[in-house]
Amino acid sequence: MSIVIIVLIAAGCLCGWILFRKNVLPVSQTFSPDAYKVSVIIPARNEERNLPYLLDSLKAQTISPHEIIVVDDFSEDRTKEIALSYGIKLIENPQLPEGWTGKSWAVWNGYLQASGDVFIFLDADIRLDPRAFESLLYAREQAQGVISVVPYHHTEKLYEKLALVLNMLGIFTFTSVYEKHNPKKGVYGSCIVALRDDYEKINGHESVKYEVLDDLMIGSRFIAAGVPVTNFIGYGLVSFRMYPNGMRSQIEGFSKGAVLSTGTLSPRTIVPIAAWVAGLLLSSTALFMSFTPWAWPLWGGYVLYMLQLFYFKRYVGRFGVVIPALHAVAALFLAAVMLYSVYQVVFLRHVKWKGRNIRVGGGR
Incomplete structure (x- = not known):
């Protein structure tokens, strides 16, 4: 025995x-995306605690985006006021139509008002190193497709640290060598970089409007359209604090995709x-x-x-x-x-x- x-x-x-796989997002030292206009699109619902960290880190980037768009998804806290205080473009999400999930609807409305030719979709809990922006664009250029990043998890309270094993499973899922040729390969929804042309080729988030796992499903849409998908680990450059609002939100967040993602x-x-x-x-x-x-x-x-x-x-x-x-x-x-x-x-x-x-x- x-x-x-x-x-x-x-x-x-x-x-x-x-x-x-230690597929860490490469640090760019020289990349200058002069040919691109970059739109950052941030869906935000009750993110008053997280949003200032992200917006401060965007202001500190070595390369400035063409525009930053925050889509306020019917927040009940100060998300809208905080976004406006940074002088960025704020969109108040229209009424959620039947058949759409909230996040996909918010991202889609951000896209409809974006003017860039490269989109960086970021969750509001993301925090960026000053070199992150140019590194993301450099990695996308090298990959010649869509990239996403599994952020480094910044935890503070003990209950947040309980997510260690769940976070490991996320890393395994997105960096597994066996997913390289999987037609259902997903992207990590917290941080996605895509050319406008590639995004429009699949009709963007409208193509996954009813999916609980919109990020996993949209990855498979890109692959079906012939757009390569590459996933990185954000160590040193892209991080997030996922659930600062308590154990309940942490359980809800992880459980919504724990079974379906398999x-x-x-x-x-x-x-x-x-x-x-x-x-x-x-x-x-x-x-x-x-x-x-x-x-x-x-x-x-x-x-x-x-x-x-x-x-x-x-x-x-x-x-x-x-x-x-x-x-x-x-x-x-x-x-x-x-x-x-x-x-x-x-x-x-x-x-x-x-x-x-x-x-x-x-x-x-």
Whole structure:
């Protein structure tokens, strides 16, 4: 039995190394996109806490955008006032039509009033290093297609750090070498860079207006149209603070796509992810099996995963020391989010996000 445990945990841990790709957004030193007019489009719903960080970081960029557009998506806080105080272009989102999700509708209305020939779509919780803008444009130029970035997760409170394992799964999903030729390959919606011509080729967010996972679906639309999709890790250049408003928003945010996203992945990605998670959960039982014959192999596996997570987190986010060391807690949080996601998708047939119920399969 001990040999079986060792093999299962070691195989799972190995799958983590196979899945992880340190595909960090390259830093541009010389790129000058003089030929482009860049429109930054920011959908924002109740983002008074996050928006100032993003707008300040945009003002500090080594290359200035042609325009910055904030689309206020029926916010109930000071999002609109904050955007106006920065002197940028503000759009108040029109009434949400039947069949659209809120974010896609906001992004689409930003596009309709944008005049640039390159679009950078940013979530309001993004924070940019001063070199990020030119690096994003440089990376898009090198990729000759659409790029997206999985941001480095800036966490502050303990509950935010529980997302370590979930963030790792996000990195695995978007950097897996097995997704390279997946026709359903997605982009990471927090930070997307696309030429206007490429965006209009797929009819933009209107083509995914009813999708809960608009970012994953729009990636597959680009690929179907012959536009390459490349995903990067934002370490050092693009970061975000995802859920500063409390545990509830964090659970809602992760659970809305936890189950649905698996349907877009290649089986060759799903299998090693499942093996990695299984090994993680198995090693976590060491906390409860200390007085059994399997204690030593379980604790050995626990330490193996802990060391791996300490390495990965350097590129994934600021998670401190406690959660990687007590990764069993983060694994339990993953299990809770997955169960809640199943409950919403299978039984409720909708997911909840920012005060809206979004129907699975389309609408509102």
